[in-house]
Amino acid sequence: MIKHVTLAAAFAATLATALPLRAAPVADRHWSLMAGRMFPLVSALQSERAPGPLAAVLEGRRKRIDACELAPKCLLLASTWTDTEMDAVAAAVSAMGKPAGLADDGPRAQVVRELRGLNAVLQIYGFGNQSRYPMIDGPVEKVDGAGFKALVADAIWLADAGRNDPAVRLDPSIALAIALIDANERRDAVLFEPLDQAHNAAPLALARQTDWGRYRYSAIIIPGVGPDNPALSISARSKLHLQLAARRFAQGDVAFIITSGAAVHPKGSQFVEAVEMRKTLIERFGIPAERIVIEPYARHTTTNLRNATRRLHAMGAPLDKPTLIVANSSQSRYISSPEFAARNPAELGYDPGTVGQRHSPYEVEFTPSLRSLRVDPWDPLDP
Template identity: 75%
Template sequence: MIKQSIFALALAIALQSHAAPVKDQYWGLMANQLFPAVAGIKGRPTQQLSAVLDGRRKRFDACQGASKCLFLAATWTDEEMDAVARAIPALPTVAPNGPPIADDGVKAQVVRELRGLNAILQTYGFGTEPRYPMIDGPVEKTGSADFKALVADAIWLAEAGRNDPALSLDPSIALAVALIDVNERRDAVAFEPLDKAHNAEALARARGIDWKRYRYTAIIIPGVGPENPAIALSARGKLHLRLAASRFADGDAAFIIVSGAAVHPKESRFVEAVEMRKVLIERYGVPADRIVIEPYARHTTTNLRNATRRLVAMGAPLDKPTLIVANASQSAYIESPEFAARNPAELGYQPGTVGRRHSPYELEFTPSIRSLRVDPWDPLDP
């Protein structure tokens, strides 16, 4: 602990001798993805917020690099969250002319972001078990010497990046991003800019679509990951693709949205959405400009939530249904009371409305604007 404090002090002195802060493009991208409302505060804060931030910096500096003290100091209180919310006049929007990132107001969004930041400190700093320990959490075993060393490194890295222009509002932002960085959990920004780099063809096609011509805006194919790291797509995932390709050939849907990250198993290198797109194009001849990838979802709940986000990016009408195509077991689960209860417990809302069933594999789904709410409680897919 003494060595850590001495190192932190030396680092602080060294940083003070350099006037120009260095901007980390990845850190800026991560901060905007996880904390879009809070990180979007630019310029001089209001007097009330300045007083809160000054108090937090003093609390932070008094720790002199001691890890437990730092994480407690960085944790946001309800009163501090209120001060941040009062300083934000309006929320960022999804696109220049799109809806705001949350339908329930500034305060609700700020609370989501800062409680999510607190959760990052708990999981990656203190070692509190994440909601899904089999697929989430720190790279090192909690409580081990390697875990403690990684936390110490994150603290030093955060101090070095404390004056980064994208994270300078409060030291807790740099600390949270540094913890994610040292654990190599870049999942939340791995495909950014998603729509410009990976969905450009489909979104260009969507701009000229007459949505009234189609019964469904899109067919949604949720992931169903294999448990073998050598397998790109599970057998059920391949079933999803065959069924969806056949349904798309009927001409009822304007697009196909493939949804799934690299989740199962935890060390998998295959991103389901990317692999599904390849199969649809190479094996079933689906035009590339009719396929939208959603490579972030880690659960069935977020398959539907994130597909909705892509529909908004496409300009699709949300009052028009989509069609979920999945194996009989997963499809039945999406329609079940268990799934209906899971959504508000994990997301805080229903991502949409499950509608008519057409077969054991086909289920209508009408998306909800609530799905735009960003929530870094899951920093791998906020």
């Protein structure tokens, strides 16, 4: 018996020295990607290094949130950011100098976009307020049913369990917003990450060697048109866009093709427009794969242009060089219309670039702008 006790004690002592004295926080890689995509500046702050004024604001918010004891309505309201609290975060970000990913309009504007977007997530996925595009966005459960309340409750428990995750620990509201999106299985914003390293590696490598001066246009941008039937992988109109684009690309004065579009129409579709269009260009028209860049996140015509600009920037393409949008005649006409010109500042807050001359019923020039790099989680599925 004594021998067994001695062996057990020795084993316990060995195990104690092998284990760390303090377990490191568990990091959820999905949450880390989501935080980086939705709240890049805010999530880059670390609470333990927060300057005095921000530290006081964060402590006040924690007390307010903890006092709710996970009661849904109280918690969602307590997690909502006020203008004064946003100002404190903006001041802390400004003190960081010029952090990576800073938007062209400065730290306060970027912080306000991120935190107002966070507030919108709480409103739409927590309270059930209507999203801007309810036919394709919003919670998976009907907001007036028991399923919605149960999903919100589950998201609150999920957020509470993960609030110390390194990616979200600045403030409990970040964990709550991401948990609400996670509970609804809306992984759209990070589905292809790391996009350029994993999916666009070959064309980006080629872009780094490209003499852009040889080309009239840096790229053809092809916006997708989702089919109405969920059984169809690609619509007839997208096939028209591809045929027109392949014919135009063959003229040799365009460096790359960017296919743009997420899995949008109909709601719940499993087919990503950009991926299906790339596949068709390669298989049916023989376009070299290294000449095609996918942009698989855009959900609207406005973000087709914004997100294509982001890919051009990642490629190192000169943004003062025009691109060529190739689309069916009605969409091309719409992109050139005053209606579309008004829609961009109304929805994005800016023009993603300059729409230029319409050369034919199917072709219109577009010169990108750095404004398109502004992150906005008001649409958490494509910030």
